[in-house]
Amino acid sequence: MGFDMFKKILFATSATAASDHAARVAFNIAKSYQSNLNIFHVMGVPTRGYSQVVVDVKTKEEVSVDEDYIAWVTEEIKTYYEKYLDESLKYSIDVAVGLPAREILRQAKTMKPDLILLGGTTGDEDETVYKKSLAGSTLQKVAKAANCPVLVVNRPAASFWGGLSNIVFGTDFSKTSDKAFDFAIKVAKALDCELSVFHALDITPLHTGKMLSQDEIEQQIRESLRKIRARYESRLKELKGYSMDVWEGIPFIEIVKYARDKHADLLIMAHHSRKVPSGDIRLGGNVEQVIVRAGCPVISINK
Amino acid sequence: MPEGKFCNKKPIDTAEGINELLSDTSGNNYYKEMEKLEIDSDLLWKTIQNTCKSRIRTWLEICAHCGMCAESCFLYQVNGRDPKQVPAYKIQSTLGEIIRKKGKVDNKFMRDTMEVAWAKCTCCNRCGTYCPHGIDTGIMFGYLRGLLYQQGFVPWELKIGAGMHRVYRAQMDVTDEDFVDTFEWMVEEYEDDYPGLTVPVDVEGADIMYTVNAREVKHYPEDLAEAAILFHIAGENWTVPSKGWEQTSLAMFAGDWAACKMQVETVYEAMERLKPVRMVGTECGHAHRATVIEGPYWAGRKNGQPPAESIHYVEWLAEALNTGKLKIDPHKRIKEPVTLQDSCNYIRNHGLKKATRDIMKHIVEPGYFIEMSPNKEHNYCCGGGGGFNGIGLFRKQRNIALITKRDQILATGAKLVLAPCHNCWDAIRDLEEEYEIGIRWSFLKPIVIKMLEIPEHLQPEE
Amino acid sequence: MHDLLTGLFFWIALGVCLIGMIVRFIMYFKGLSWRLDRVAYTSYPAAGFKGAVRSIYKWLIPFGTYGWRTQPFITVAFFGFHIGAVMIPLFLLGHSLFLKEKLGISFFTLNATFADILTWTVVVSAFFLVLRRMVLPEVRIMTTLYDYFILLISIAPFITGLLARYQVGDYSFWLNMHIFCGELLLIAIPFTKLSHVFLFFASRAQLGMDFGIKRGGMKGTKMAW
Numbered sequence: 010m011g012f013d014m015f016k017k018i019l020f021a022t023s024a025t026a027a028s029d030h031a032a033r034v035a036f037n038i039a040k041s042y043q044s045n046l047n048i049f050h051v052m053g054v055p056t057r058g059y060s061q062v063v064v065d066v067k068t069k070e071e072v073s074v075d076e077d078y079i080a081w082v083t084e085e086i087k088t089y090y091e092k093y094l095d096e097s098l099k100y101s102i103d104v105a106v107g108l109p110a111r112e113i114l115r116q117a118k119t120m121k122p123d124l125i126l127l128g129g130t131t132g133d134e135d136e137t138v139y140k141k142s143l144a145g146s147t148l149q150k151v152a153k154a155a156n157c158p159v160l161v162v163n164r165p166a167a168s169f170w171g172g173l174s175n176i177v178f179g180t181d182f183s184k185t186s187d188k189a190f191d192f193a194i195k196v197a198k199a200l201d202c203e204l205s206v207f208h209a210l211d212i213t214p215l216h217t218g219k220m221l222s223q224d225e226i227e228q229q230i231r232e233s234l235r236k237i238r239a240r241y242e243s244r245l246k247e248l249k250g251y252s253m254d255v256w257e258g259i260p261f262i263e264i265v266k267y268a269r270d271k272h273a274d275l276l277i278m279a280h281h282s283r284k285v286p287s288g289d290i291r292l293g294g295n296v297e298q299v300i301v302r303a304g305c306p307v308i309s310i311n312k
Numbered sequence: 313m314p315e316g317k318f319c320n321k322k323p324i325d326t327a328e329g330i331n332e333l334l335s336d337t338s339g340n341n342y343y344k345e346m347e348k349l350e351i352d353s354d355l356l357w358k359t360i361q362n363t364c365k366s367r368i369r370t371w372l373e374i375c376a377h378c379g380m381c382a383e384s385c386f387l388y389q390v391n392g393r394d395p396k397q398v399p400a401y402k403i404q405s406t407l408g409e410i411i412r413k414k415g416k417v418d419n420k421f422m423r424d425t426m427e428v429a430w431a432k433c434t435c436c437n438r439c440g441t442y443c444p445h446g447i448d449t450g451i452m453f454g455y456l457r458g459l460l461y462q463q464g465f466v467p468w469e470l471k472i473g474a475g476m477h478r479v480y481r482a483q484m485d486v487t488d489e490d491f492v493d494t495f496e497w498m499v500e501e502y503e504d505d506y507p508g509l510t511v512p513v514d515v516e517g518a519d520i521m522y523t524v525n526a527r528e529v530k531h532y533p534e535d536l537a538e539a540a541i542l543f544h545i546a547g548e549n550w551t552v553p554s555k556g557w558e559q560t561s562l563a564m565f566a567g568d569w570a571a572c573k574m575q576v577e578t579v580y581e582a583m584e585r586l587k588p589v590r591m592v593g594t595e596c597g598h599a600h601r602a603t604v605i606e607g608p609y610w611a612g613r614k615n616g617q618p619p620a621e622s623i624h625y626v627e628w629l630a631e632a633l634n635t636g637k638l639k640i641d642p643h644k645r646i647k648e649p650v651t652l653q654d655s656c657n658y659i660r661n662h663g664l665k666k667a668t669r670d671i672m673k674h675i676v677e678p679g680y681f682i683e684m685s686p687n688k689e690h691n692y693c694c695g696g697g698g699g700f701n702g703i704g705l706f707r708k709q710r711n712i713a714l715i716t717k718r719d720q721i722l723a724t725g726a727k728l729v730l731a732p733c734h735n736c737w738d739a740i741r742d743l744e745e746e747y748e749i750g751i752r753w754s755f756l757k758p759i760v761i762k763m764l765e766i767p768e769h770l771q772p773e774e
Numbered sequence: 775m776h777d778l779l780t781g782l783f784f785w786i787a788l789g790v791c792l793i794g795m796i797v798r799f800i801m802y803f804k805g806l807s808w809r810l811d812r813v814a815y816t817s818y819p820a821a822g823f824k825g826a827v828r829s830i831y832k833w834l835i836p837f838g839t840y841g842w843r844t845q846p847f848i849t850v851a852f853f854g855f856h857i858g859a860v861m862i863p864l865f866l867l868g869h870s871l872f873l874k875e876k877l878g879i880s881f882f883t884l885n886a887t888f889a890d891i892l893t894w895t896v897v898v899s900a901f902f903l904v905l906r907r908m909v910l911p912e913v914r915i916m917t918t919l920y921d922y923f924i925l926l927i928s929i930a931p932f933i934t935g936l937l938a939r940y941q942v943g944d945y946s947f948w949l950n951m952h953i954f955c956g957e958l959l960l961i962a963i964p965f966t967k968l969s970h971v972f973l974f975f976a977s978r979a980q981l982g983m984d985f986g987i988k989r990g991g992m993k994g995t996k997m998a999w
Binding site for chain 2: 801802803804805806807808809810811812813814817818829833840841842844845848852906907910911912913914915916917918921967969970973974976977978980981982984987988989990991992993994995997
Binding site: 055062071073075076077078107108111114118154312 | 334335337338497501504530531532533534704707
């Protein structure tokens with residue numbers, strides 16, 4: 010197939026229904042591109058200070074972690090994904106103890122995957138054993154710190170990775186966005202897709218400081234389009250098809266709308282590394298919002 | 313069976329030994345073997361004769377059995393005022409009894425004593441400040457734990473913990489390489505946001521040598537990054553030692569004095585090697601007590617001081633805020649009711665109450681900081697101190713012990729609790745898990761970072 | 775009998791008490807060890823002294839510490855008992871004359887009415903201390919016969935003294951009993967829990983030094999521990 014961008018994939022999973030959509034995509038990709046799939050599970054949060062006890066993610070009970078327990082959990086994961094695990098799949102299973110985001114990043118640090126694949130939010134944060142509202146969510150932390158693209162599948166509608174034909178790339182003209190663009194071009198080329206470059210003009214008064222007049226908005230749209238052309242068009246020409254658009258509104262809503270409009274199979278964005286100004290990090294940045302809402306898998310790129 | 317395979321009088325000195333003991337799930341066999349462990353009464357009595365001198369003997373002798381210590385003990389209060397929880401009773405019926413019987417006590421007695429020493433006292437030393445005779449029962453329990461450790465009657469996790477210090481010179485299996493590696497990794501992760509962020513390893517003559525809690529390396533490495541960020545923004549000339557970076561001491565909880573000495577000496581060696589002006593330790597209470605307050609004596613330093621002036625993180629932070637090295641954006645100060653947990657180990661036992669209050673003044677909008685009652689030197693233990701948090705066997709008792717802190721927090725009405733101590737932080741986390749009172753809790757570092765005014769030249773380029 | 779009690783026995787009792795106290799006091803401080811106690815006693819004499827003095831002084835004042843203030847009932851009973859227990863033996867007119875005759879020293883003397891009040895306060899306070907031991911579970915659990923015995927020999931001179939004072943029955947019998955009980959008390963001091971009459975100062979001084987030097991005193995804490 011000639012596609013070797015995802016040779017090593019780190020699939021972080023809770024091995025519960027919450028990760029099912031992500032699992033479908035993970036196994037899809039791994040089988041399509043003969044990737045090495047590392048199924049990685051963080052068993053639970055260490056508790057009791059320095060003791061060996063963790064609160065198990067699945068049962069929410071306190072368990073004592075030792076070799077037997079690790080073997081048992083590994084077996085459980087195998088059983089859970091039984092239908093996917095056939096001989097054609099190159100996979101390994103690892104389990105760890107700790108805070109999920111940190112342990113996923115630690116695993117990534119050693120195995121240096123080409124792609125990290127995460128499931129979506131586990132629903133109501135307060136019901137999980139990971140409630141650490143001051144610490145922020147797993148997704149945010151991994152997306153922010155990972156050295157490789159992070160693919161997130163949140164909604165069931167997004168859980169499909171088939172013959173890709175339309176990729177949407179959202180840009181905010183930052184340096185990170187340029188890196189994300191490099192990646193988007195590569196994928197589009199390798200998979201022979203169309204690439205739509207998109208910028209959302211933030212016209213919320215919170216961002217602009219005032220209500221913009223229609224003339225101002227249209228002026229800015231023209232400027233942004235010029236920017237897109239200058240920055241990306243020369244390389245876009247290498248593709249079989251491309252388009253460039255700028256819409257105004259609330260950025261994450263516009264991106265989701267645009268992706269739907271383009272029948273996108275994949276959304277690629279840079280992770281906004283600039284800190285979120287509001288104190289409440291649970292609201293998250295654009296990427297998090299897009300991930301939660303998008304109808305296709307989203308890849309977030311940081312470095 | 314005098315000495316068990318898992319449970320015996322020998323300290324653990326090898327990684328294999330640790331793994332073997334770890335393989336005994338929850339210490340089930342360990343505790344079973346403990347029921348048959350023999351007491352070396354001669355050794356016990358000889359040790360007492362050599363180490364139990366006038367201070368403790370006088371305490372035991374002149375105790376008037378007046379019961380004034382009862383109310384001072386949160387475990388007494390929270391266990392239905394059970395008279396068996398009166399500090400004087402607890403120590404008289406254990407250490408007092410061992411001495412009266414000249415060490416000739418039986419296995420059942422020793423196992424009961426173990427429960428009293430680790431599940432009925434957190435060595436918070438509060439009762440000591442309420443006794444007219446100046447009898448500090450917490451100190452005696454510390455001493456008693458040493459005797460119990462010698463005889464092999466020590467909770468499973470603490471035997472392992474002390475072994476970790478013996479083998480890794482850290483409370484967990486974190487090696488020196490792991491430490492430096494993790495620190496560098498974390499700094500890398502944050503250097504985009506804080507240009508120029510580094511972790512200077514083994515720099516001689518720095519103003520600050522920073523030491524940590526191995527748990528941060530193992531489970532909460534963000535804490536390392538946050539420490540680096542704050543030193544960086546404050547413009548400090550700081551360093552971490554590649555060896556001697558672990559400030560904590562589970563050996564102290566276990567009563568393994570030999571391991572305490574080994575552990576603290578590695579930190580002192582680092583000080584002597586790098587000759588920093590000062591040592592700053594992380595936000596941990598017992599680590600400070602072990603390395604700064606008690607450590608010099610374990611290491612045989614007659615002046616009772618570490619080789620370099622050593623301060624707690626809250627002292628450094630208060631100083632940095634007071635002197636303007638770190639500036640808080642007044643708009644970002646905490647604007648919700650917030651309370652503060654005083655750690656026994658450095659508030660009651662080292663008088664650092666002013667430092668934490670100074671910090672609160674800087675980071676909380678006036679009117680939003682609500683003190684617990686009682687507070688400062690009179691504050692209650694979080695409920696998990698002295699090793700209590702980590703002992704599975706006494707988990708039930710520990711969960712009851714959390715009620716005091718829960719009710720103290722509830723009485724403040726605050727939903728945010730600042731806990732600049734690992735043990736307190738853990739206990740408060742656990743109490744939320746156990747009783748679900750809807751609070752959040754945090755160390756100081758992440759809170760302060762969010763509200764800093766970052767000097768222009770340290771800001772990331774757009 | 776009276777002569778024997780006020781003569782030889784008095785000297786023996788006083789000697790045993792004083793020498794015993796001195797010896798035990800010295801032994802106490804000799805038994806302190808910077809290493810075992812983990813207090814650098816000699817390195818910071820000023821901080822140690824300040825801590826020790828504060829620790830003793832504050833605890834000698836009724837309601838002078840947080841500890842006293844939180845438990846007013848026992849504080850009242852405690853000071854009611856101890857103020858009289860210290861003042862009466864030394865400053866009662868009769869005692870003063872006796873000491874003047876025997877030792878050639880005398881302190882100021884108490885007004886007779888005040889002395890009566892003090893003595894009754896001691897007895898009544900002792901009653902409440904006993905009652906407390908019997909009624910409160912947290913005190914009862916630790917209380918042994920030995921504790922009652924100590925209370926008994928402490929209070930006996932006061933009760934016999936009062937019986938003599940009000941001449942209930944045979945005055946000279948009660949007076950002799952009073953002297954006997956007083957001497958018994960003196961002898962008991964160095965050998966029993968009553969040693970706290972002087973070891974209180976030693977123990978408080980030690981803890982005061984501990985906190986004054988090592989546990990906060992040098993960081994500016996001004997607590998009475």
